[in-house]
Amino acid sequence: MVVRRDSAVGEQSSGDGKKTGKPVKKVARAKKAAPAKKAAEVAPSAAEAATKTATKAATKAAAKAVAKAPAQESRTALVRRARRINRELAEVYPYAHPELDFENPFQLVVATVLSAQTTDLRVNQTTPALFGKYPTPEDLAAANPEEVEDILRPCGFFRAKTKSVIGLSKALAEDFGGEVPGRLEDLVKLPGVGRKTAFVVLGNAFGRPGITVDTHFQRLVRRWRWTDQTDPDKIEAAVGALFPKSEWTDLSHHVIWHGRRICHARKPACGACPIAPLCPAYGEGETDPEKARKLLKYEKGGFPGQRLKPPQAYLDAGGKPAPPLGAA
Known part of the structure; x- marks a missing residue:
């Protein structure tokens, strides 16, 4: 006698079509398969969450990488960069002076x-x-x-x-x-x-x-x-x-x-900083030019002789902030 499984009723039957009455454990198999199906449905959202987490981590890692000093900067290069920063700041703050009032x-x-x-x-x-x-x-x-x-x-x-x-x-x-x-x-x-x-x-x-x-x-x-x-x-x-x-x-x-007006302790205005291309810490603060300008302290009270350029002056040809020193 040839025995076959009837997929419709879940019983075994002989070759002449008679039911054997022996149930097949197909339901149990279906129940075991259900969790796999559910996991397959959840998998895409879990993967998406993992991707978002990885993206955030990569962004933070990139920011930290930018903040590192140029590798193997020689003493001569450091002196030149430091003096150029001072010259740039002298143009931005030509009347910088002690902000305490005194007569003697x-x-x-x-x-x-x-x-x-x-x-x-x-x-x-x-x-x-x-x-x-x-x-x-x-x-x-x-x-x-x-x-x-x-x-x-x-x-x-x-x-x-x-x-x-x-x-x-x-x-x-x-x-x-x-x-x-x-x-x-x-x-x-x-x-x-x-x-x-x-x-x-x-x-x-x-x-x-x-x-x-x-x-x-x-x-x-x-x-x-x-x-x-x-x-x-x-x-x-x-x-x-x-x-x-x-x-x-x-x-x-x-x-x-510069520290009081632009390069703040908690949130420096990197995107509006006149020395951004010379700064190895570029990226620690806000890099979007328009958002960065809102962080500038002088816009609230002003200061004499300020000649800060508009944010567009610090953008490259593609409309992005000029790359910091040492960035790829």
Whole structure:
């Protein structure tokens, strides 16, 4: 007898067409096949999600790759690139200057001490009342600390700053005849005065070159791969070696102005940056020119002498941002 399977009823039958009554386990096989079918239906969406994830990862990896410094950049190439960046910034910020208001070295050293952990704008709003009441070091040295604290309260850390400005005023009155000294070694002895403050005073009150390593300066020179140092004194030495001493003060202004207006800490405006082709960190921020321009701080308050070019000036022939240095 020939036995065959009847696909319609799921039973075995003999060659003469009679049913054998023995059921075939076809239903069980169908149930086992169902999950495979379901998996096949889900597979395309899972693959699509995986593709999106891979794309995002590749984009982030590309951005990090662009941010790396040019491989094997020689010392000569670094010096040339650094000096060209400074020249470009000098054209963008031809009137860069200290943004603290002052009329004499005493006012400048006090204002610089007060600028720690706050904005220059806030200091400029506070110092008129301070200097109006205490115009000389002798006046401030003899001031009631509580009255000074009330004036300096808007600047933050007002108790510590009150102690510093009264202390440095006493030192000026007792040790320097009420005059701000014009030497680095003397300035750093004053309470609250470090090398950064000293160089601000030397460069802008006495015309003596100095590099001001504030938070903006540190951030930008590391992004530009001028140095990988993190200590302010070592950064000062490393960057100072790239430029003639006569350029140090203006260099500081250019870098600080650029850090405040374009090359921000959290979201730099890469797509509107005039030195994008020279910057190995291009791509860390917004690269779309129009979106980047919305990040520029100067558009809210303006600044004298700005000659920033329109975003189209930084595009290549294809309408894309000019490639950064070292990019393929």
